[in-house]
Amino acid sequence: TFSRIHGDLERDYNNFNIDVSYYSQGPGNFRDVNQNRRVDVSQEPRVGDFNVRTFMSLMQMDGYNPLTVPTPMFHITTQDGINRVVSKVAYYTGAVNATAPARLEELLSKPFRVGQLFDDMKARNIFLPPKMEKQAFLNIVVDEAEQFPVALYAQNGFWADHWTYDQDLLDNFLSVYPDKEEWILFDSDPLPSYVSPSVVLPRAQRYSVVPVGDDKVVRQYKSVADGTSLPDKRMKLLNTIWSQPNYVGDEQGGAAWHPDENGNTVLLPLVSKLSMLGILKFATLDPLGMGVEMEGGKPGWNDAMNGLPGLIGSGTPESYEALRLITYMSKTLRKMDGKHVPFTREFSEMLKAIDDALDKYLAKPSLDKDELMASETVPAADFKLWDAVNEAKEVYRGSIVGAMSGDKKTWTPEDVADVMDKMITRFKEGQERILWLSDTGIAGTYFYFEVDEYHEVPVEKQAPIPSVAPVNVIVTRFKMPQVLPLFLELLRAKLYDEFFTEIK
Structure with a gap:
């Protein structure tokens, strides 16, 4: 809910969209997603610096930002990582269709969204073993993948106030991790x-x-x-x-x-x-x-x-x-x-x-x-x-x-x-x-x-x-x-x- 336009399920008249997939996430507007995540770290400390990194990465060199923040994408950037995922799934599968590992490998070689990945697997007749839950498979995949914040310009100009919630995200992080101020500002990944x-x-x-x-x-x-x-x-x-x-x-x-x-x-x-x-x-x-x-x-x-x-x-x-x-x-x-x-x-x-x-x-x-x-x-x-x-x-x-x-x-x-x-x-x-x-x-x-x-x-x-x-x-x-x-x-x-x- 908090990733969607205005975070409001009832406002379907406001160009409201839901991904028709598993793990649906949006999309939402930059300002709406940003302001709705301002207490995430207080509610779940494991969020850490995720929101700060997401929205400050989307800040452009000119100080503006794109409008739309869609569902984030994942990409397994190494062949070794893909091989590890395929081998673990094949191990759990036991007797598996001989071509399924190759088809899964091909699928994982491209960037994907979580819900899209399950839809594409279904379309290619790649099935998980009966005892493997989707969440277990997803954990295996994301352990090997890098998550990318993505965006879309999607309008004909730049709003004057979208950026005003960025500092709130940092304030929320520091309210839980006050000892990490120097780290997040200077020493965290650029x-x-x-x-x-x-x-x-x-x-x-x-x-x-x-x-x-x-x-x-x-x-x-x-x-x-x-x-x-x-x-x-x-x-x-x-x-x-x-x-x-x-x-x-x-x-x-x-x-x-x-x-x-x-x-x-x-x-x-x-x-x-x-x-x-x-x-x-x-x-x-x-x-x-x-x-x-x-x-x-x-x-x-x-x-x-x-x-x-x-x-x-x-x-x-x-x-x-x-x-x-x-x-x-x-x-x-x-x-x-x-x-x-x-x-x-x-x-x-x-x-x-x-x-x-x-x-x-x-x-x-x-x-x-x-x-x-x-x-x-x-x-x-x-x-x-x-x-x-x-x-x-x-x-x-x-x-x-x-x-x-x-x-x-x-x-x-x-x-x-x-x-x-x-x-x-x-x-x-x-x-x-x-x-x-x-x-x-x-x-x-x-x-x-x-x-x-x-x-x-x-x-x-x-x-x-x-x-x-x-x-x-x-x-x-x-x-x-x-x-x-x-x-x-x-x-x-x-x-x-x-x-x-x-x-x-």
Whole structure:
């Protein structure tokens, strides 16, 4: 149940699917499976770091993730392992069809899902001996197999909030195994990164002019390049991955891991991937540092906000979560003397550029409330920081469309924490501004930014994709943001007040 869409058996209207097989597991959406597993280790300590590894492996190099998490796949990667399974089954079988071991060997040589394996055995007339239960056979098989988390892009953009449950998985693990914090962050097996058939477009290809009545306004209606607009470099990369003889996957999803130029999967320890996740979300803050932008074309869980990404919207729940992650990482890194944090060369260059931009911004005093509220446009210093950070992020994303260099740059934990502390300063400044812009005393949840000034992108640099607005633009100034009216926040506050008054 907890692996399926929303974990709810009753919601069959919500594209609900169940594998018609033994050991049925789904599929489910990344966010739903993720949030429903946040107490697994408390309920069953033997789960260990499984959930952390699964979802952090599915985190992409750009900080986003695929939508669908299907039933995981298994693969026995050595002939010796296959032979051991076949010999044990043949031993238990006794008098067995002479061709059954060969047929079983052929079946086990390919990646499989558990339920699919039993269905395929039945179709090939491969039967277990009467006294062997399916579970006993399954135990023999999985002892020799490697389990692979698999995923499927399955949409036309990336949700802003799916990642926010990742730290909860780590928190749950550490609540049971507090002595293993250093091990899981630095010394557990390094993790791959999923690669999707989709890339987030740079701003010069996301922002475009559209007619609204008699006016023309800037909108963000095309956020990602996928399908027929997918860059050739990414398509070539995926075709290479999918054609590998050891690729694990099928039409339901696969373990498509980002490789380097030599075809080796790029692996990083958990400390690196968590740091990258927090830093990339910082790099996606809106021009005032308040909310995380919906640059992937999707909002968070609240489907009523589906139009907000097109308005250049941002959300504060994700920025609060990003601050939580960055704060945890900074404090934890400062405890890890003698350790090292490896980043890919491409990411390291981006981080250095962001650090330089923060140094320039923080060297000057921040505007106070009266100064900020008197401004009709985003202050120049804020825009300059936003622009520089996004430029660094876009250069980085451009470098990971295809295979990566494979080069690593090692940072000390203290150096990473120093940069994160500067980010924390910016986060807190933004959160103070959230309250300044609210006239209710309650933090606003959603904002959108109207464009005050822009210039057109040269024709030869226009996005080579179909669009409702073919004229792309570069934004040079934003108006101060619009705060979406509060609804559930006020409703909850009212109900709380009524309840509290009645109790008193």
